[in-house]
Structure formats: C-alpha cells, structure tokens
Amino acid sequence: MITYLIRRVLAAVGVLALVALLTYWIFFALSADPAVMICGKTCSPERIDQIRATLGVDQPFMTQFFTFIGGIFAGRTYGTGANAIECAAPCLGFSFQTNQSVLEMIGDRMPVSITIAVGAAILWLLIGVSAGVLSAVKQGTWWDKAAMMVALSGISLPNYFIALVLQYVLVVELQILPFPSTPAFGDDPMFWFKSYLMPWTVLAFGYASMYARLTRTNMIDTLGENFIRTARAKGLGSGLVLGRHALRPSLTPIVTLFGMDFAGLLGGALITETVFGLNGVGKLTSDAISKNDQPVIMGVTLMAALFVIVANIIVDVLYTTLDPRVRTKVA
Amino acid sequence: MKKVEPTGPAPLLEVNDLTVSFAARAGTTTVVHGISFSVERNQTVGIVGESGSGKSMTSLAIMGLLPAKSSTTGGIKLQGEEILGASERHLRKLRGEKMAMVFQDPLSSLNPYYTVGMQIAEAYKAHRGGSMRAAKLVAADAMGRVGITDAKRRVDHYPHQFSGGMRQRIMIAMAMCCEPDLLIADEPTTALDVTVQAQILELMAQLQDESGTGMVFITHDLAVVSQVSQHVLVMNKGRVVESGSTEEIFSNPQDVYTQALLDAIPRIDDPIRALKKVDTGLVNDK
Amino acid sequence: MSMLPAGLLNEPGEVTSEPHEGPSSTRGRSSTFRRITSAMFASPAAMLSAGFIILIVLIAIAAPLLVKVSGWDPFQYDDSAINPDLGGLPIAPWGGISAEHWFGVEPQSGRDVFARIVYGARVSLTIAFSAAAITTIVGVVLGMLAGFFGGWVDQVISRVMDFLMAFPSLIFMIALLSALPAGNRPVLLVMVLCIFGWPYIARVIRGQTMSLARREFVEAAQASGASKAAIVFKEILPNLTGTIIVLVTLAIPGYIGTEAALSFLGVGVVPPTPSWGQMIAMAVPWYATDPMFFFVPGLFLFLTVLSFTVFGDHLSRAIDTGETQK
Numbered sequence: 001m002i003t004y005l006i007r008r009v010l011a012a013v014g015v016l017a018l019v020a021l022l023t024y025w026i027f028f029a030l031s032a033d034p035a036v037m038i039c040g041k042t043c044s045p046e047r048i049d050q051i052r053a054t055l056g057v058d059q060p061f062m063t064q065f066f067t068f069i070g071g072i073f074a075g076r077t078y079g080t081g082a083n084a085i086e087c088a089a090p091c092l093g094f095s096f097q098t099n100q101s102v103l104e105m106i107g108d109r110m111p112v113s114i115t116i117a118v119g120a121a122i123l124w125l126l127i128g129v130s131a132g133v134l135s136a137v138k139q140g141t142w143w144d145k146a147a148m149m150v151a152l153s154g155i156s157l158p159n160y161f162i163a164l165v166l167q168y169v170l171v172v173e174l175q176i177l178p179f180p181s182t183p184a185f186g187d188d189p190m191f192w193f194k195s196y197l198m199p200w201t202v203l204a205f206g207y208a209s210m211y212a213r214l215t216r217t218n219m220i221d222t223l224g225e226n227f228i229r230t231a232r233a234k235g236l237g238s239g240l241v242l243g244r245h246a247l248r249p250s251l252t253p254i255v256t257l258f259g260m261d262f263a264g265l266l267g268g269a270l271i272t273e274t275v276f277g278l279n280g281v282g283k284l285t286s287d288a289i290s291k292n293d294q295p296v297i298m299g300v301t302l303m304a305a306l307f308v309i310v311a312n313i314i315v316d317v318l319y320t321t322l323d324p325r326v327r328t329k330v331a
Numbered sequence: 332m333k334k335v336e337p338t339g340p341a342p343l344l345e346v347n348d349l350t351v352s353f354a355a356r357a358g359t360t361t362v363v364h365g366i367s368f369s370v371e372r373n374q375t376v377g378i379v380g381e382s383g384s385g386k387s388m389t390s391l392a393i394m395g396l397l398p399a400k401s402s403t404t405g406g407i408k409l410q411g412e413e414i415l416g417a418s419e420r421h422l423r424k425l426r427g428e429k430m431a432m433v434f435q436d437p438l439s440s441l442n443p444y445y446t447v448g449m450q451i452a453e454a455y456k457a458h459r460g461g462s463m464r465a466a467k468l469v470a471a472d473a474m475g476r477v478g479i480t481d482a483k484r485r486v487d488h489y490p491h492q493f494s495g496g497m498r499q500r501i502m503i504a505m506a507m508c509c510e511p512d513l514l515i516a517d518e519p520t521t522a523l524d525v526t527v528q529a530q531i532l533e534l535m536a537q538l539q540d541e542s543g544t545g546m547v548f549i550t551h552d553l554a555v556v557s558q559v560s561q562h563v564l565v566m567n568k569g570r571v572v573e574s575g576s577t578e579e580i581f582s583n584p585q586d587v588y589t590q591a592l593l594d595a596i597p598r599i600d601d602p603i604r605a606l607k608k609v610d611t612g613l614v615n616d617k
Numbered sequence: 618m619s620m621l622p623a624g625l626l627n628e629p630g631e632v633t634s635e636p637h638e639g640p641s642s643t644r645g646r647s648s649t650f651r652r653i654t655s656a657m658f659a660s661p662a663a664m665l666s667a668g669f670i671i672l673i674v675l676i677a678i679a680a681p682l683l684v685k686v687s688g689w690d691p692f693q694y695d696d697s698a699i700n701p702d703l704g705g706l707p708i709a710p711w712g713g714i715s716a717e718h719w720f721g722v723e724p725q726s727g728r729d730v731f732a733r734i735v736y737g738a739r740v741s742l743t744i745a746f747s748a749a750a751i752t753t754i755v756g757v758v759l760g761m762l763a764g765f766f767g768g769w770v771d772q773v774i775s776r777v778m779d780f781l782m783a784f785p786s787l788i789f790m791i792a793l794l795s796a797l798p799a800g801n802r803p804v805l806l807v808m809v810l811c812i813f814g815w816p817y818i819a820r821v822i823r824g825q826t827m828s829l830a831r832r833e834f835v836e837a838a839q840a841s842g843a844s845k846a847a848i849v850f851k852e853i854l855p856n857l858t859g860t861i862i863v864l865v866t867l868a869i870p871g872y873i874g875t876e877a878a879l880s881f882l883g884v885g886v887v888p889p890t891p892s893w894g895q896m897i898a899m900a901v902p903w904y905a906t907d908p909m910f911f912f913v914p915g916l917f918l919f920l921t922v923l924s925f926t927v928f929g930d931h932l933s934r935a936i937d938t939g940e941t942q943k
Binding site for chain 1: 394396423424425426427428431432434436439440441442443444445446453454457458489491502505
C-alpha cells in the first residue's frame with residue numbers, strides 16, 4: 001500500500017510538472033510581451049527593458065521556467081536593490097493587472113467556489129442518485145421514462161442557457177429569488193441561501209442528470225447479477241436485497257466519478273460563475289484570460305490541475321477500501 | 332411419463348404438470364411443458380438435459396425465483412402445501428428455511444463486496460433472527476462442516492480469496508445453514524475441475540446422510556447423475572422424455588434421446604462408439 | 618456541463634466494455650445490420666431525433682439558398698427593424714418576429730436571426746463533425762495500437778491519455794484559444810477539441826481491442842500465419858464497427874456543446890461569423906428586455922445536442938440487444 005502510494009504521488013508530481021511546463025510555454029512564449037502590456041504603448045524602450053528585467057522575462061525560456069518553479073518552493077525576489085519586491089514561498093507571482101499576489105487572489109476567491117461546489121454537489125448527489133436508483137427499481141414504468149427524459153434534457157441543455165432562463169423567470173418575471181450574489185452567511189442566512197440557490201441548481205442539474213443515468217445503468221446491471229438471485233434464494237427481503245446487495249456495487253463507480261467532478265469544480269465553476277457574475281476562482285480565471293493576465297492564468301491552471309490530480313489519488317485509494325477485490329490485491 | 336399419485340403422507344416435493352412460459356415479442360415461448368415428479372426425504376432426484384432443455388427453469392419455478400415476465404401453471408407442493416402462486420412474503424419465509432439452492436457458478440453467485448461469513452450469516456439471521464455476531468458463529472460452524480479448514484479465520488475473507496471448489500463449499504454451507512428440507516443443486520459441479528467435482532459430490536452425499544435432506548440435482552452430465560441420484564428425469568426441449576430409477580434408465584433406456592445421450596458418453600472399452608455423434612436430430616434444439 | 622465531450626465523459630456505463638460483434642461473416646453482419654435498423658425504425662424517439670438531425674444538416678448545407686429565400690443574409694444590418702430610442706431593441710414584438718424576419722432580429726444591429734441561426738448551424742456542425750472525424754481516426758488507430766501490441770506501445774499511449782484526461786481541459790482550452798493568434802478560429806477550435814477529445818475514444822477502443830485479441834478467431838488467424846496488419850484490419854477493425862459508430866454519434870453532441878460553450882465564453886468563433894454559443898453570449902445583456910433573442914439559439918442548440926444524444930443512446934442499445942439476440 002505504501003509503495004503504491006509513493007508511486008502514485010511520484011507520478012502525480014511528474015504530471016503536475018508537465019502541466020506547469022506546457023502552460024508556462026504557451027503563456028510566456030506564445031503570448032504578447034507582458035512588459036509592453038503593463039507599461040502601455042507610449043512606454044519608452046528603456047522602461048520596457050527595465051520591467052523585463054524585473055519580471056525576468058529577458059532570460060531564456062528554461063531559466064524563466066525554473067525561476068518560476070523555484071518561486072513556488074523557495075520564494076523569489078523580483079528586481080534588485082531598492083526596487084526589489086520579495087515574494088515568499090509558495091510564490092505564484094503578481095497579477096499584471098492589479099499587482100496583487102496571485103496566491104492571495106486565489107485564496108480570496110476560494111470560499112465562493114467551495115460554497116458553490118459543495119451546495120451543488122449535495123443537490124446533485126441526493127437527486128441524481130436517488131432518481132437513478134428509483135428508475136432502475138421501477139424500470140419501464142412512467143416514473144422511469146419521465147425521469148430519464150428529464151435527465152436526457154439535463155445533459156443536453158447548456159448550463160449557461162439554463163442559467164439565463166431561470167434568471168429571467170425566477171428573478172426578473174416572478175421575482176421570487178434575488179439576483180445571485182455572494183453574501184456572507186452570518187449576515188442573513190436566508191438571503192445567503194436564496195442568493196446561492198440558483199447557481200447551485202444550475203450547476204447541479206447537468207451533473208444530477210448524468211449521475212441519474214449512470215446510477216440507473218449500474219443498478220440495472222447489478223440487479224441482473226447472479227449474487228442478487230442468491231440473495232433472494234436465501235430468503236432475504238427486498239429491502240436487504242436492494243439496500244445491501246445491489247446498492248453498494250452500483251454506487252462504488254459513482255464515488256470515483258464524484259471525486260473527480262467535485263475536484264474539478266474546486267478549480268472554479270467557470271461558466272456558472274461567469275454567467276452569474278459570482279466572484280469565485282472560475283470568474284477569476286475567465287477575467288484573467290480575457291485580460292491576458294498571465295501569472296493569474298498560470299496560477300489557476302496549476303491549482304486546478306493539482307486538485308484533479310490529488311483527487312485522482314484519493315479516489316483510487318478510496319476505491320481500494322470500497323472494493324475488497326482491489327483492496328486485497330494492493331495490500 | 333409417470334404420474335405421481337400421493338399415497339400415505341405427502342411427499343417432500345411434488346411437482347404436478349408444471350408449465351413455464353415467457354412472453355416474447357411474437358407470442359409466448361413455453362420453456363417447460365407440463366412436467367411432473369416428486370422427491371422424498373433423503374432421496375435425490377436427478378434432472379438431466381442439455382442447456383435450454385428447461386431444467387434450470389424448473390428449479391427456479393420451485394424456488395419462486397422466475398423473472399417477473401414469466402407465467403406458470405400446474406402445481407408445486409412442498410410438504411403437501413401448494414407454493415406455486417404463493418405470496419412473495421410467504422415464499423421468502425420458505426426460501427433458505429425449507430428449501431435452498433446451490434447455483435452453477437459460485438464466484439458470480441457470491442457478492443464480491445461482502446465477506447463469505449457475512450453472506451452465510453445473513454441467510455441464517457433472516458430466518459432465525461438473533462444478532463449478526465451470533466449468526467457469524469453459526470456461519471463459521473457451517474463452513475467447518477463443509478470442510479473448510481481454519482473456518483474461524485476464513486469467515487472474514489471475501490469470495491475472490493477462495494478457490495472455485497472452496498467457493499462452492501461456501502455456497503453449500505450457505506444453503507444448508509438453516510437445515511432445509513429440500514436442496515436444489517443447479518449444475519453445482521459444472522464449473523469445477525474433475526477432482527474437485529468428486530470432492531463436492533462426496534460432501535453433498537455426506538451432508539444428505541446427516542440431515543436427510545431431499546435433493547433435486549440438475550446436471551447435463553450423465554456420469555454425475557448416475558453417481559448421486561436414485562431417480563432420474565431426462566428432459567429435452569422442456570419435456571420429460573423419460574423417467575425412472577437410475578438403474579432402469581442406465582441399463583435399459585427406452586427413449587431414443589436418452590439412448591443418444593448415453594451413447595455420447597466416451598467409453599474406454601469402445602473407442603469407436605465414443606466418437607459417434609449424437610445425430611438423432613433431437614439434440615440440436617436451436 | 619462545461620466539460621469536454623459530454624457524451625463520452627459522462628456515460629462510461631453507456632458504451633459497453635465488451636465488443637459488440639462476434640467473428641465477422643458477411644451474412645451474419647448484414648442480418649445484424651438489418652436487426653439494428655429495424656429496431657431503430659421501431660422507436661419513435663430515435664426516428665424523431667434522426668429527423669431533427671437530418672433537418673439541421675440540410676439547413677446547414679442549404680444555408681446560402683435558404684437565406685436567398687428569406688431575403689436577409691447573416692451580415693446585413695436592418696435599421697428599420699430596430700428602435701434607436703429604446704437602445705436598439707427590435708420594434709416588432711417577440712424579438713422582432715415578422716414576415717420579414719422569421720426568427721426576429723438582433724438588437725442594435727437589426728441583423729436577421731434566422732440567417733444567423735442557419736449559418737450558425739453550418740459553423741457548429743462543420744466544427745463538430747470535423748473534430749469527431751479526426752478524434753475517431755486518431756482514437757481508433759492509437760487505441761488499437763495500444764490494445765493490440767501492449768508493452769511499451771501501450772505504456773506510452775496510455776500515459777499520454779492519462780495525462781490529457783487529468784488536465785483541467787476547459788480552462789486549458791480557453792487559455793490556449795485566447796493565447797493563440799487569431800488565425801482561422803474554426804480550425805483552431807477543431808484542433809483544441811481534438812487534442813483533448815481523442816483519449817475518450819482511444820480508451821474504449823483499447824479495452825475492446827484487448828479483449829478481441831484474446832478471442833479464438835484472432836488466435837486462429839495468428840496461428841494460420843496472418844500478418845499483424847492483416848489481423849488488425851481484417852479481424853479486429855470490422856468487429857469494432859458497432860462501437861465506433863456509437864462513439865462517433867455520442868462524441869458529436871459533446872463537441873457541439875463544447876464549441877458552443879467556448880464561443881459563449883468569447884474564445885470560440887469570432888463575430889461577425891455566427892455560431893449558436895456566440896449568439897447566446899451576445900444575448901446575455903438583452904436577456905431581460907429581449908428574451909426571444911437568447912431563447913432561439915438556445916433552443917436550436919438544445920434540440921440538436923438532445924437529438925444526437927437520444928439517437929446515439931438508442932443506437933447503442935439496438936446494437937447491444939442485436940448482439941445478444943443473435
């Protein structure tokens with residue numbers, strides 16, 4: 001188990017390094033000169049050279065990259081002498097737009113993204129999984145058909161479209177919900193809940209649809225297994241047959257999927273946050289991209305990759321405890 | 332076909348004119364055509380036939396485990412009580428307690444997510460109640476009785492950690508843990524090696540001697556049937572083509588299909604006959 | 618769902634891990650084909666979605682002709698259809714729907730929505746179909762190579778697939794598209810979709826090739842001395858046909874959705890070239906005052922993605938049961 005973990009972590013570090021290198025290459029080599037961007041078009045050539053030297057972009061590509069990586073682990077100093085700016089580890093640099101520390105910017109936005117992700121996850125797990133189980137048990141009934149039709153629509157509707165329709169109907173026309181925003185929970189819990197309800201719903205709808213379909217398929221497959229027949233032949237009631245023997249094999253693959261989906265959302269629900277104008281990491285990302293704010297893009301990409309890769313390891317380890325066949329092989 | 336007339340006390344199991352059919356796209360398909368037989372305590376009845384001959388459907392019908400889209404007519408009496416068409420609630424009480432079943436493929440018949448001890452214990456607990464811990468002790472005991480060494484430790488192992496023969500022993504332990512009156516074994520040795528097969532057959536015979544359980548033994552293998560059963564039914568295309576004592580069937584087969592099946596068994600003394608194909612036209616039922 | 622090829626990412630359970638067809642014989646395959654088509658014809662949902670797909674494809678092909686009939690091309694401004702005093706809102710109700718403009722007009726510019734929908738279909742379908750074709754070829758070739766040869770070939774291909782699938786792909790696609798020089802947007806979109814799309818196809822093909830390579834008929838071909846290339850193309854590829862068709866059908870809606878999302882976020886198709894996602898993005902500031910303007914492209918996007926998904930779903934089921942009934 002320990003060697004397995006070590007191997008996985010080493011592989012993860014390798015993948016992260018590759019993501020970093022690729023991202024760095026695309027944004028620092030292919031993009032416009034950041035010095036010109038920061039200083040503006042009227043800047044003198046001397047001033048531009050000075051900014052370049054401060055940022056270190058006058059260095060060769062690999063030197064720049066290793067300085068960047070070094071900054072993450074050991075911190076780095078921009079410029080020299082009196083103008084030097086210290087950036088303590090883990091240093092992701094400063095935004096070209098606001099001069100704020102990228103790490104701080106991400107840190108400030110995380111609570112909103114986490115709130116959105118957690119709320120949506122609770123919704124989609126509850127609704128998606130129970131709808132899927134119910135559909136499988138009542139396979140072929142009107143309930144099954146209706147639920148699967150909704151689920152099909154759910155995976156086919158773009159969430160920015162649902163967002164606009166819901167906002168138009170619930171906020172503009174019926175006025176039963178406020179415009180989505182990110183108030184503090186402590187000020188007014190009810191207002192907090194109402195403000196987040198629409199983003200949660202929009203984000204959860206697609207995932208719930210997908211999980212409902214997957215749960216249904218898995219559950220139907222499991223119900224056809226021989227061990228279900230054995231359980232019935234033992235004289236177990238349908239509660240035990242479904243709840244104990246059918247549910248666990250059906251839901252184990254869902255756990256894996258959930259881990260990856262949830263981790264992906266911690267890197268920001270990009271579209272949902274952008275459409276509703278919620279200041280999470282996703283909105284930060286899309287703003288940074290539209291303003292070509294390279295250090296911020298670099299930071300959020302690395303962080304998102306880190307979440308997905310860490311989740312991948314956690315899910316695999318979790319899987320070994322959930323599935324005895326894998327557990328006894330790894331241990 | 333022999334008609335079973337009840338004389339004296341009711342037999343353990345009495346199947347009377349049982350028909351099983353499925354609703355298919357074009358009308359209905361009948362897979363079992365009016366078969367009748369009976370099983371006494373301490374007796375083993377063998378049902379022989381090829382795959383698709385309806386033998387497994389017969390066993391599932393007795394257990395009340397046929398798929399929902401099937402329909403049955405006729406009668407199945409367990410200790411004189413009609414159980415065909417009984418409520419699911421009532422059948423659930425009988426399954427595991429009065430009648431139990433052992434299936435062909437022990438690996439897929441055991442849930443990979445739970446320990447074998449737990450899976451035996453829940454069968455016991457479903458009928459006798461009590462705590463899971465107490466039921467686990469019964470499970471360990473049952474595993475010991477079917478010849479699993481170190482049963483106390485191995486109750487906490489998972490199905491994939493056992494060999495094929497051991498898994499089938501576990502299935503048998505599970506079926507026998509409530510001391511059922513009737514045991515249905517559906518091709519219990521087909522998936523096993525020949526040597527393991529012999530061990531399992533011996534175990535089943537031994538358990539029967541101890542408990543007096545009546546047994547329905549389903550197989551496509553005539554050699555196995557001659558070993559375990561006192562009475563044999565030969566099935567083909569959902570019908571019983573011949574039935575009688577094992578001795579009668581093997582020494583003097585009446586039906587052309589039975590003769591063909593017997594001819595297909597390789598014999599050391601007659602190598603030419605062993606190679607002769609079964610070509611009565613009855614075998615290929617597709 | 619904002620992630621990549623929705624159909625592929627989301628439904629690992631939908632595409633069976635076992636190859637659909639047994640050894641290929643011409644007669645067996647043509648009868649399987651007949652059974653599948655008759656199953657498809659028997660399902661109203663499959664036929665409805667097929668009908669809608671055909672309609673959209675025809676619209677895309679005949680776009681220049683349709684625009685001649687409707688009278689407005691997608692780039693033409695119509696000042697008479699909008700009211701400058703109301704910030705350029707369409708004059709006619711329901712987003713300016715009239716005999717002149719069938720689906721209404723764009724606020725401010727007065728461009729004809731019908732013409733832009735029709736040309737948008739062209740752009741969306743061209744991008745999605747091209748990406749589906751390329752990812753299928755790349756995915757099938759690499760998947761078969763990895764599955765058939767195993768060893769280091771499999772190691773290399775599988776690691777690359779793991780890497781691409783562990784990527785925050787949406788962020789990266791946006792970032793890549795915004796960093797790349799403007800150039801030919803549709804071509805760049807196809808490229809980006811392909812880079813992150815092929816592993817989802819290759820993964821399934823790899824698994825099926827591995828199980829096919831162990832089947833008797835492949836072993837028989839190997840024993841009879843057939844070359845590796847012959848085995849791959851004559852024995853394995855024909856048996857993957859069903860799977861490939863299902864994968865393509867389910868990849869297309871994923872690509873349509875992703876292209877729309879990228880265009881919605883402003884890194885996809887650039888105006889004045891229309892695309893459905895971009896039209897929805899342009900409608901965002903107007904959603905309260907002119908809801909029709911975002912509703913029309915949204916409806917077309919939804920129905921197109923839904924039709925492909927429903928059709929792919931039924932096809933996959935028809936192929937599965939066609940096999941079990943053989």
